[in-house]
Amino acid sequence: MMMKEDARTLVSTKWLAKRLDNAEVRILDASWYLPGLDRNPGAEYAKRHIPNARFFDIDDISDNRSDLPHMVPPVEKFMSKVRKLGVGDGHQIVIYDGLGMFSAARVWWLFKMMGHRDVAVLDGGLPKWIAEGLPVDDEPPLIRDRHMMVDQKASFVKDVTEVAAASKLGDYEIIDARSPGRFRGEEDEPREGLRKGHIPNSKNVFFKSLLNDDQTFKIYLN
Structure with a gap:
């Protein structure tokens, strides 16, 4: 499309x-x-x-x-x-x-x-x-x-307290755009010292899943 x-x-x-x-x-x-x-x-x-x-x-x-x-x-x-x-x-x-x-x-x-x-x-x-x-x-x-x-636009950023609250209350969707392996904690993080895994109740939408082989978007969104 x-x-x-x-x-x-x-x-x-x-x-x-x-x-x-x-x-x-x-x-x-x-x-x-x-x-x-x-x-x-x-x-x-x-x-x-x-x-x-x-x-x-x-x-x-x-x-x-x-x-x-x-x-x-x-x-x-x-x-x-x-x-x-x-x-x-x-x-x-x-x-x-x-x-x-x-x-x-x-x-x-x-x-x-x-x-x-x-x-x-x-x-x-x-x-x-x-x-x-x-x-x-x-x-x-x-x-x-x-x-x-x-x-x-202050609304574009949430601090750690707001994200933690959203994780518990579900009033916002939390999307994790990393690879499935990193999301599941099966792969090491590229930055030294970071813990593996993901924020509780977040959803994994790997950014590369939205791209074609030539790195263009599969769909133009307007």
Whole structure:
């Protein structure tokens, strides 16, 4: 099933290829890799990226005051970092990553949480782009700061107390997008020191089960 593309959710490589030189489109490489893959997203971006893409560093654009990884950054930090990427009000943002459909979705969610409406993920990401013979570049784009207003949506985040309550009361569905083996506690966690298993009463919907072999979504949702 294929539904119309939605510039606030998901766009195709064909859609983006037609808009590479559009001054109001901002392309972000949000690649990030789990420990153990031995890949450096910043170095890979420097060698090869979609033309005019800017590198969105998930490790940097997070709350580094926390001892937990990749917590939501303070609003002021998010605004400052994004402005320095030349992303501002009114831009159509397209996000991709080096695995096809992985970390780009997290950054899409972060922009939505910060109140930016026109942001989409590139369906199939960089692997599909390259497989189709579309152009790549090794030069960073010329970047000028742009103004961005942020309207943070507090409802997008639940703290540990709220999640624990939802686990007991069932007033929210808790979805675990990890692999079935990790969900069942049969596989080690990629980050050292994390316990195996899952939150009680959560449901397992492995994110890869929603994808085709080329890492595109099986269904376009609008």
